[in-house]
Amino acid sequence: MREAMDPWSFVIAAYAIGIGATLGMIGWSLLTMRRAEKRRDAARKR
């Protein structure tokens, strides 16, 4: 017997996780870069 599965729920879950993780990684990369460059600039001024 074959289980009835809605294919769209798998597609939506994959896209939600994929897009969320990619945007999260972009945000984290930019945020850590900004923080590190700000800290370097502050160290130069001291």
Add this chain to the structure above:
Amino acid sequence: MHGLANPARFLRMARWLMPLCMGVGVLVAAAALGWGVFLAPAERLQGETVRIMYLHVPAAWLGMAGWIGIAGASFAELVWRHPLSVIAARACAVPGAVFTALCLVTGSLWGRPAWGTWWVWDGRLTSMLVLLFLYFGWLALAQASEAADGGQSRAPAIFGLVGAVNIPIIHYSVIWWNSQHQPPSITLGKSAISGDFLWPLLLAMLGFTLIFAGCVLARMRALLATRQADARLRRKALGAVEAF
């Protein structure tokens, strides 16, 4: 390549290249995913679940590309002692691990309706899981090396080169062993996929590759800035101690 090993020259280039890669990558990836979800047809046997391919295949490629980046930077570190190679290897690790994890998760979500199971211990899936563990191990080793001697140790570079053995294993696993996973559909210059699926897939691969490159450049700028700030603060602290 050797010219870019100069941190000042690299920073000048990264300042315009990073936002360009990130911006164009996000636009291209969004267009490709929109095409894949709303315009591309459903597949004859797999139906709508084939749309997961537009995320899964770029994630698999970038998971492997991340380790190829680590191995290349490790080679440059061991052979030429480029000052940026340690930073380049570290910058590739987190994006590579994220895409490897995404490949495993999206593959599992595709496998359930297509194969009837979330996971099988076959060559392709297992070697991809090993790659994720290699990333975790490499990150832990690089962190320990940074804490112990400021990243002077060659151990992460050696690990990076040895771990590259897993890349051809992942690639050829579906040819060497019987697998639930399909054999490669795209090889150099050849494709077994209809153009209806191939073009959005290639566009998605380009978009996510640009996003990956943008993230690696942003990580390199962050790591470089952290090292420069630490070095400056150390010098100032030493100067203060000597003056005292």
